[in-house]
Amino acid sequence: MPPSAFPALILALTLAYNAQAAGPIAPTAVAAQYGLTTSTILPFPTATQSPSDTESHLVSLWGLNKAHIQDGPENLAFVADPFPSKPAPGVANTPTTGPVMQVTYPEGSFSHDTGGVQFYSLWNTTDGSSFNSMMVSYEIAFDAGFDWVKGGKLPGLRGGLNSTGCSGGNKADGLDCFSSRLMWRKDGAGEIYAYIPTPNNLCSQSSITCNSDFGISIQRGSFIFQSGQWTRLTQIIQLNNPPDVANGYIALYVNDVLAISQTGLQIRASNSVVANGFYFSTFFGGSDTSWATPVTTHTFFRNVQLWGSSSSSNMTGSLVNDAPASYNLKSSMTLSLSLMTVIVASFFCA
Known part of the structure; x- marks a missing residue:
């Protein structure tokens, strides 16, 4: 490991130790810790809805990019909570009534073109606000007995002027976009899955897996998803500043406990790239049938909230050596x- 990596490693270990020592920390407390003072809650309906009504609800109230669901509107519906007595472990003050959003993955589906859902919920783009730090928190539940197969994508954050790049095998150079979703892998192993640049031999770090389709896996297997119950996920991103210094930060809390903490990242290579909103992207895959679900199955979502700040990362970092x-x-x-x-x-x- 190069000497320049030691400060980031020490910081990551310190953050992880402090989190374990402090115990669970609610999303509102995490937001306060990072100075994320602006927030919004994505509204859910008060009654169940069909796929067509669900689409109308999201388009009218969730601020979708281009006012449409990119893929899979027929796979969305607001339904009754399937696990009302299985709240997220260790998480308090979560509602157990009201409809939740169901995503369907049809049998044999293996990409956002064949199953699941993909859309981009923009936030505060009309009033000129620029977020250099953003956090999203939501709860997810997988069908009981969910077959993980090889893996699949889960919602996260994205930014930049290019609203369709930095995913689907489109290499990220940091000049016009980034994305940071989550993934489940075989047997429910969890990770952060990001499309960001990989300078300064980032791929050689033990916490990073660089994939052939350009997305990088951050701390794969650092936690395990459980089926048949609710799990709260809270992801925070602090963009690097200036753009040629790798001091960006991404972290993930699982059931209010810090599970992933990754420093020393170049998330953007231009100041024009800012965090824009919630990237709701979930499907099995992958891009071939080896990832396909053998049966029609579902995930469920509730309690979606975003926080933002104009402040970027103030951590130390190395100068980018291959901009x-x-x-x-x-x-x-x-x-x-x-x-x-x-x-x-x-x-x-x-």
């Missing part, structure tokens, strides 16, 4: 302008 070409071009132009200023000043002072 994208366009970033290098921008830096070269800045350097050239600086040199011209020096030359002109020298001419007039001579």
Whole structure:
């Protein structure tokens, strides 16, 4: 491990130790800890709804990108809570009444094109607000006896001007987008699954798995999903600042206990990339039939809340040593302008 990695490792271990020592911490307390003072709750209906009514509800009240569900509106419905007596372990003050959102994964489906759901819920984009830190919290339940197969995607956060990039095998260079979803893997192993740049030999770190389709797995297997009950997931992202320093931070709390803490990340390579909202993306896969669910099955969601702040990460980090070409071009132009200023000043002072 290079010496430059030691400060980030020490910080991550310190955060993990402090979290375990402090015990569970509710999302509102996490938000306060990171100065996330702006928040919103995504509204659920008071009665169950059909797929068509569910689609109308989400389009009208959840601020969807391009005012539509990208994939799988027929796989969505608001239904009665299937596990009213199985709350998230150790989590207090969660409602046990009212409808929850059901996602259907049809038998044989293995991508967002063949099953599950995908849409992008934008937040505060109309009033010019820019979030450099964002957090999402939601509760999820898997059908009892859920067959995990090889894995699947779960909702997270995304940002940048490119609302369809940084997923689906589109490599992330940090110049126009990022995404940070979750995944379940075989036997319910959990992880953060992010489309972000991988400078400074990030892929060589033991906590990082770089996949062939460009997404990276962060701390795979650091927790295990359980089926047939509710689980609360809370993910926070602090964007790196400045864009050529890898001081970004991503963390995940599972049932209010810190499960993943990853420092030293370059999430963006341009200041124009900010956090925009909730990326509701869930499906089996993968992109081939080896990931397919053998039976029609479901997940359920409730209590979705977002927090944001204009402040980015203030952690220490290493200078990026392999920035994208366009970033290098921008830096070269800045350097050239600086040199011209020096030359002109020298001419007039001579």
